[in-house]
Amino acid sequence: MENFVYDKSTKIIFGRDTEKIAGKEVKPFGSKVMLHYGSGSIKKSGLFDRVVKSLNDEGIEVIEFGGVKPNPTLSFAKQGIKLAKKENVDFILAVGGGSVIDSAKCIALGALYDRDVWDFAERKAVAKDALPIGVILTIPATGSESNHYSVITNDEGPYPLKRDIIVENNVVIKPQFAILNPELSFTLSSFQTACGISDILAHTMERYFTSVNDVDFTDRLCEATMKTVIRNGLIVIQEPDNYSARAELMWAGSVAHNNLLGTGRAPDFASHMIEHELSAIYDIAHGAGLTIIFPAWMKHVYKYNVPRFAQFAARVWSVDDNFYSMESMALEGIKKLTDFYREIGLPVSLKEAKIPADRFKEMAEKAVKLGSIKKMTTEDIYEIYNLAVG
Amino acid sequence: MENFVYDKSTKIIFGRDTEKIAGKEVKPFGSKVMLHYGSGSIKKSGLFDRVVKSLNDEGIEVIEFGGVKPNPTLSFAKQGIKLAKKENVDFILAVGGGSVIDSAKCIALGALYDRDVWDFAERKAVAKDALPIGVILTIPATGSESNHYSVITNDEGPYPLKRDIIVENNVVIKPQFAILNPELSFTLSSFQTACGISDILAHTMERYFTSVNDVDFTDRLCEATMKTVIRNGLIVIQEPDNYSARAELMWAGSVAHNNLLGTGRAPDFASHMIEHELSAIYDIAHGAGLTIIFPAWMKHVYKYNVPRFAQFAARVWSVDDNFYSMESMALEGIKKLTDFYREIGLPVSLKEAKIPADRFKEMAEKAVKLGSIKKMTTEDIYEIYNLAVG
Numbered sequence: 186m187e188n189f190v191y192d193k194s195t196k197i198i199f200g201r202d203t204e205k206i207a208g209k210e211v212k213p214f215g216s217k218v219m220l221h222y223g224s225g226s227i228k229k230s231g232l233f234d235r236v237v238k239s240l241n242d243e244g245i246e247v248i249e250f251g252g253v254k255p256n257p258t259l260s261f262a263k264q265g266i267k268l269a270k271k272e273n274v275d276f277i278l279a280v281g282g283g284s285v286i287d288s289a290k291c292i293a294l295g296a297l298y299d300r301d302v303w304d305f306a307e308r309k310a311v312a313k314d315a316l317p318i319g320v321i322l323t324i325p326a327t328g329s330e331s332n333h334y335s336v337i338t339n340d341e342g343p344y345p346l347k348r349d350i351i352v353e354n355n356v357v358i359k360p361q362f363a364i365l366n367p368e369l370s371f372t373l374s375s376f377q378t379a380c381g382i383s384d385i386l387a388h389t390m391e392r393y394f395t396s397v398n399d400v401d402f403t404d405r406l407c408e409a410t411m412k413t414v415i416r417n418g419l420i421v422i423q424e425p426d427n428y429s430a431r432a433e434l435m436w437a438g439s440v441a442h443n444n445l446l447g448t449g450r451a452p453d454f455a456s457h458m459i460e461h462e463l464s465a466i467y468d469i470a471h472g473a474g475l476t477i478i479f480p481a482w483m484k485h486v487y488k489y490n491v492p493r494f495a496q497f498a499a500r501v502w503s504v505d506d507n508f509y510s511m512e513s514m515a516l517e518g519i520k521k522l523t524d525f526y527r528e529i530g531l532p533v534s535l536k537e538a539k540i541p542a543d544r545f546k547e548m549a550e551k552a553v554k555l556g557s558i559k560k561m562t563t564e565d566i567y568e569i570y571n572l573a574v575g
Numbered sequence: 576m577e578n579f580v581y582d583k584s585t586k587i588i589f590g591r592d593t594e595k596i597a598g599k600e601v602k603p604f605g606s607k608v609m610l611h612y613g614s615g616s617i618k619k620s621g622l623f624d625r626v627v628k629s630l631n632d633e634g635i636e637v638i639e640f641g642g643v644k645p646n647p648t649l650s651f652a653k654q655g656i657k658l659a660k661k662e663n664v665d666f667i668l669a670v671g672g673g674s675v676i677d678s679a680k681c682i683a684l685g686a687l688y689d690r691d692v693w694d695f696a697e698r699k700a701v702a703k704d705a706l707p708i709g710v711i712l713t714i715p716a717t718g719s720e721s722n723h724y725s726v727i728t729n730d731e732g733p734y735p736l737k738r739d740i741i742v743e744n745n746v747v748i749k750p751q752f753a754i755l756n757p758e759l760s761f762t763l764s765s766f767q768t769a770c771g772i773s774d775i776l777a778h779t780m781e782r783y784f785t786s787v788n789d790v791d792f793t794d795r796l797c798e799a800t801m802k803t804v805i806r807n808g809l810i811v812i813q814e815p816d817n818y819s820a821r822a823e824l825m826w827a828g829s830v831a832h833n834n835l836l837g838t839g840r841a842p843d844f845a846s847h848m849i850e851h852e853l854s855a856i857y858d859i860a861h862g863a864g865l866t867i868i869f870p871a872w873m874k875h876v877y878k879y880n881v882p883r884f885a886q887f888a889a890r891v892w893s894v895d896d897n898f899y900s901m902e903s904m905a906l907e908g909i910k911k912l913t914d915f916y917r918e919i920g921l922p923v924s925l926k927e928a929k930i931p932a933d934r935f936k937e938m939a940e941k942a943v944k945l946g947s948i949k950k951m952t953t954e955d956i957y958e959i960y961n962l963a964v965g
Binding site for chain 1: 795796802
């Protein structure tokens with residue numbers, strides 16, 4: 186096991202009706218809150234009114250700032266920063282999914298910084314302070330509700346740049362609390378739900394596939410998470426109103442990316458980066474891009490750590506052992522994963538997603554090269570795109 | 576899944592040499608720290624000097640307060656409270672195992688309270704504030720390094736009273752940070768190590784055995800933890816210097832009792848309470864009392880939730896399925912647990928521990944009656960003691 190630091194976690198308030206105590210949770214942080222949200226579906230569902238009532242009941246003034254879009258942009262966050270400064274808000278409450286939360290984190294940082302918040306993405310400055318933020322989660326997927334990541338797209342330059350905001354002290358932009366009511370995810374479409382499942386599974390696999398071998402405990406925690414996501418993922422696709430299954434998925438989605446599962450391990454975010462190039466050029470949802478790239482990446486790299494892929498097959502997919510050919514186990518595990526992706530209705534090849542094969546070289550060259558199982562080269566990535574054609 | 580609140584977790588700093596950064600971690604909290612420890616073995620090992628150096632390097636003044644004994648007492652903690660007030664310390668650094676940490680928590684509460692700190696144990700007052708504390712852990716067992724529990728024995732009355740200190744806001748006495756260096760546990764005796772293993776396993780089983788059935792994710796997290804403790808427990812008993820196995824055990828021990836595993840479930844602390852009566856009368860270590868009581872409790876209650884005990888047998892102990900007789904699976908699982916206890920060198924019957932059978936009635940009457948699988952009655956507990964005779 187490698188040395189690690191596991192920062193303090195976000196306070197989780199989980200279950201039915203929990204959004205009604207938002208006001209009580211915000212109150213210790215101040216009396217003026219920016220309510221940040223997306224498309225406005227929270228107004229149609231009545232969630233907006235319940236949250237505002239809860240805040241007003243505690244004497245908290247609400248500054249409304251809605252309209253965040255998927256892949257939240259810098260220019261929009263800057264409007265929020267301006268508003269937060271002008272209104273002198275004490276706290277930012279994000280109501281929505283990962284895009285809203287990431288945008289809220291960016292605003293929280295910018296509100297206490299005098300220069301351009303993009304400095305943090307370009308490593309020109311290191312953020313040390315931010316407004317406190319809280320979350321009411323409606324989409325289990327990114328895990329942003331209980332981690333310190335904020336992915337923002339800079340739309341101010343000649344071409345869009347999707348980057349991570351980096352802070353010195355991770356705790357600074359980790360939400361103070363996250364309210365997780367599984368019922369709020371009942372109305373997600375089957376496709377949105379499936380993309381969330383794919384994202385959660387990816388966060389877990391990115392930690393599971395490591396070249397550090399003495400990681401027994403976290404291996405098993407990862408396997409527990411994957412088995413939960415697979416079993417309950419299949420249920421929620423069939424039964425969108427199944428509270429138990431939605432609850433399992435929502436809690437697992439948060440734990441999958443709060444970094445408990447990554448303690449003592451070197452993660453492998455290669456697939457993530459290879460997918461980024463795909464969704465940067467073609468209009469494909471992140472979760473749907475991942476289901477195309479992951480099996481291809483696995484087919485390319487499993488030979489660098491066959492026992493780990495055999496363990497994945499046996500423990501996560503109940504593939505029968507075959508100690509004379511761990512390789513056949515590894516391949517069977519990859520097949521089972523692919524079958525699962527199909528079963529939840531997501532594409533498993535570039536062909537299915539109608540993505541052409543003509544820009545692989547360019548994409549392979551541009552992609553950020555990471556890897557723990559295998560450090561990626563341009564050639565590796567080119568080969569992986571080819572394996573993904575289908 | 577039941578509604579739950581999962582409070583913020585302690586910051587974990589894990590790995591070799593991590594005690595050397597104690598000073599840097601303490602510094603944000605102040606410049607005068609009480610260094611609280613036990614028998615003085617940390618002086619012989621050189622740990623004390625390393626920690627003091629780390630604190631002094633940061634310009635932090637050290638007030639020494641050692642001498643905590645197993646089952647820490649109120650009278651001793653009160654000496655600490657007096658000293659903390661007199662010296663006006665900013666922070667308490669506990670270096671040791673569960674007893675030292677629990678004592679530090681009691682001192683931290685008392686230092687900011689004007690009346691008798693025992694008020695909190697008697698529910699006469701609710702603690703809202705405490706000095707911040709930090710931990711350097713030397714014994715993986717109680718999990719106190721990352722939770723809010725503090726068990727203190729009141730030795731001031733006519734007979735000893737072992738009680739939990741209760742605080743309104745759990746975060747108040749949760750340590751700010753815990754430094755976990757597995758190497759510090761290399762010198763534990765085989766018996767101390769085994770008692771720690773038993774305690775960690777008990778914390779996990781107490782959450783696993785619940786009557787709440789839709790708890791897929793936390794079931795699997797519990798199983799992951801138990802499998803880790805069993806596999807690595809057997810290794811460390813044979814190889815006390817095995818870093819990897821000590822590391823798995825130390826990290827699992829902390830997660831086992833920081834309450835992640837209890838989220839959304841009703842725990843069953845019946846065995847814990849039944850054991851307390853045993854160690855209150857007879858001189859037996861808590862970990863060794865648990866290995867006697869747990870199998871007896873299981874034999875008595877498994878019939879109230881046979882599928883859960885069959886699942887325990889199958890998933891934790893790899894007992895072959897038998898869908899025609901889940902009961903036989905359940906019993907096989909209990910047998911496997913008992914075999915494991917024997918293998919790590921702990922008693923599995925009252926006879927082995929030389930505890931007589933003449934006070935069962937009195938003990939059964941006095942015991943606190945808890946239970947999720949089965950709410951205990953005096954008759955239940957009497958029967959369990961009889962099953963434990965061996």
